[in-house]
Amino acid sequence: MEKPYLILSVDTSCDDTSAAVTVNDRVISNVISSQIELHKKWGGVVPILAKRAHEERIKAVVDEALKLANTTLKRVNLLRLQSLTLSKVDAFAVTIGPGLAPALEVGIRHTKELAQKHNKPIIAVNHMEGHLLSSFACNALGHGSATNNTFPLLGLLISGGHTQLVLMHEFGIYELLGETLDDAVGEAFDKVSKMLELGYPGGPILEHLAKGGDEKAFKLPIPMRKRQDENYSFSYSGIKTALLYLIKGLKEQGKLDKKIIQDLAASFQRIVAISLIDKLEIAVKKTNPKGILLGGGVVSNLYIRHSIRRAMKKHALPVYIPYSKKLFTDNAAMIGIAAYYQSKRNNFVSDITLLDRSPNLSF
Ligand code: KG4
Ligand code: ZN
Numbered sequence: 001m002e003k004p005y006l007i008l009s010v011d012t013s014c015d016d017t018s019a020a021v022t023v024n025d026r027v028i029s030n031v032i033s034s035q036i037e038l039h040k041k042w043g044g045v046v047p048i049l050a051k052r053a054h055e056e057r058i059k060a061v062v063d064e065a066l067k068l069a070n071t072t073l074k075r076v077n078l079l080r081l082q083s084l085t086l087s088k089v090d091a092f093a094v095t096i097g098p099g100l101a102p103a104l105e106v107g108i109r110h111t112k113e114l115a116q117k118h119n120k121p122i123i124a125v126n127h128m129e130g131h132l133l134s135s136f137a138c139n140a141l142g143h144g145s146a147t148n149n150t151f152p153l154l155g156l157l158i159s160g161g162h163t164q165l166v167l168m169h170e171f172g173i174y175e176l177l178g179e180t181l182d183d184a185v186g187e188a189f190d191k192v193s194k195m196l197e198l199g200y201p202g203g204p205i206l207e208h209l210a211k212g213g214d215e216k217a218f219k220l221p222i223p224m225r226k227r228q229d230e231n232y233s234f235s236y237s238g239i240k241t242a243l244l245y246l247i248k249g250l251k252e253q254g255k256l257d258k259k260i261i262q263d264l265a266a267s268f269q270r271i272v273a274i275s276l277i278d279k280l281e282i283a284v285k286k287t288n289p290k291g292i293l294l295g296g297g298v299v300s301n302l303y304i305r306h307s308i309r310r311a312m313k314k315h316a317l318p319v320y321i322p323y324s325k326k327l328f329t330d331n332a333a334m335i336g337i338a339a340y341y342q343s344k345r346n347n348f349v350s351d352i353t354l355l356d357r358s359p360n361l362s363f
Contacts, residue, residue, distance in 0.1 A: 004078075006023055009021075009333070011107060015039055022337060025337055029065045029068035030332060032326065033057045033060075035053050047101075095126075097127065098128065104358075122349040125335045126361050127361075128164060131334060137324075152289050158184070160190065163184045165283055174363045182235055186297050192243055192264075207269065209265040212262040219267075222275055291317055292318070305321065
């Protein structure tokens with residue numbers, strides 16, 4: 001292993017409070033305190049509630065990340081430290097955006113305090129770079145998923161907040177090819193689930209229901225298909241509206257039973273997969289990547305993942321996903337991985353006092 005570089009990273013960009021310890025590209029601990037229960041009854045994330053919950057939890061989450069890291073370091077006999085304390089880390093890392101401003105603020109403030117107290121540098125990380133690099137994360141023993149470091153790689157980031165297609169030329173050099181014009185993929189799952197009064201988050205619920213449904217039962221519009229060669233933009237508002245009317249009609253006719261709901265879920269999921277593959281195919285033809293990187297909460301969806309793998313197999317392209325499910329959704333370990341590669345480029349915050357949130361940060 002290269003000279004070990006120890007990072008304590010923090011992510012509070014949305015509704016998960018997370019802290020992690022990484023040594024180079026290895027994840028030593030990754031603690032995530034989810035706020036799903038808190039936001040469930042509102043059908044989505046409420047920023048002010050998220051901020052308060054982050055404030056209440058951040059210290060305990062950092063302490064837990066440190067405690068778990070100590071156990072893991074001993075188990076795998078890495079670093080041979082007597083005990084890992086905050087004063088022994090090489091740097092702190094924190095997500096500065098994109099995300100909810102009040103939520104981001106909490107993580108940044110806490111990280112600043114830690115860095116100042118222990119006199120260490122801060123690495124400011126773009127949350128989306130974290131998702132993009134999540135497949136480069138290795139476990140404590142050094143086993144990871146994206147072993148192929150030949151570039152360019154094409155990244156598809158699909159979460160509740162973002163849908164982006166990114167060309168990675170190398171670590172630190174990214175080109176945003178396209179993104180959603182309206183809703184993110186995960187958000188579309190959540191909204192369709194809400195229309196069907198199924199609950200939140202909608203992705204896992206709809207995926208489960210889709211298993212028992214006929215994916216060709218309903219003919220839904222394929223988003224952005226007409227504009228195939230023009231750009232890489234995604235859009236999910238059209239399909240959402242189509243479903244809204246369909247559901248309304250079915251309800252009025254008293255036909256919205258379990259089987260129909262399963263068919264709707266399967267048909268919707270199929271169209272989402274097609275829309276993602278459409279754009280991937282165009283990008284593959286134009287950019288000739290060496291592989292595909294998948295990141296974000298929607299990667300949990302097996303149907304979508306398998307559909308993408310099948311499509312990319314025709315181009316003989318490997319598809320990388322993070323080694324652990326915990327790295328799909330928001331988590332601090334992916335921030336630690338992005339920060340490690342930034343440290344190699346000497347990319348540190350020059351004046352900690354000026355560090356601020358950047359809610360609309362892009363690639
Ligand atoms: O990455 P993530 O934790 O949050 C953001 O950074 O936005 O992703 C959460 C999103 C939610 O919208 C959720 O419905 C979706 O990921 N999701 C899924 C599945 N599991 C989570 N969408 C489709 N199928 C799934 N199995
Ligand atoms: Zn995210």
